Amino acid sequence: MPGKTIGKELNHGFAGSFARMPDMIIDTHPLNDPDGTNPAFFGDPLIFATDGSVSRADATLTADNFAGVAGKEIKSQLNYLDQNEGGKYTNMEAVSVMKRGPISVLVANGTPVLGGPVYVRIALNPSIPTSYIGSFDAVADVDTSGTADVDLNVLLPNCVWITGKDTNGIAELLIRTRNI
Numbered sequence: 001m002p003g004k005t006i007g008k009e010l011n012h013g014f015a016g017s018f019a020r021m022p023d024m025i026i027d028t029h030p031l032n033d034p035d036g037t038n039p040a041f042f043g044d045p046l047i048f049a050t051d052g053s054v055s056r057a058d059a060t061l062t063a064d065n066f067a068g069v070a071g072k073e074i075k076s077q078l079n080y081l082d083q084n085e086g087g088k089y090t091n092m093e094a095v096s097v098m099k100r101g102p103i104s105v106l107v108a109n110g111t112p113v114l115g116g117p118v119y120v121r122i123a124l125n126p127s128i129p130t131s132y133i134g135s136f137d138a139v140a141d142v143d144t145s146g147t148a149d150v151d152l153n154v155l156l157p158n159c160v161w162i163t164g165k166d167t168n169g170i171a172e173l174l175i176r177t178r179n180i
Helices: 077-082
Strands: 025-030 045-048 054-056 066-070 094-109 117-121 153-161 170-175
Touching: 054 066, 066 153, 066 170
Parallel strands: none
Antiparallel strands: 025 094, 045 054, 045 066, 066 094, 094 170, 117 153, 153 170
């Protein structure tokens, strides 16, 4: 019988997939992306705006304005085939925001360990080509080349890793408490 068999380790799913369902809080907020250049992909970290909308994390992310993670939702039959990889929310669409609980995310830098710190990148580091602004990291990254050290990613104190990365770079992140 040809095909794949289950090995010693199962994958953790796709970015934005909800994991371990019982203890989670998910709210819906509109995506604020008026010029259409910063859609929120499934599994992306999100930040709050003052009007209650959310946007994809960027250089303005802080531990205090972290809203949660964009959850994966099947939005319609028109884009059903594009739900696992590349699925996204665009301007003013209702985003499912995971505010507390476990969710699968793509880890761009570092190797997550159980209970380890979670970071989100706010500035690029040319020596880490897999990272991008708004990516999740499992290690701190500081630029020490100038006169003062500059953090290139932000620690999310209310989040920890609950698995390592699978072969696709996906790990489970636990949001312990919500910011709002």
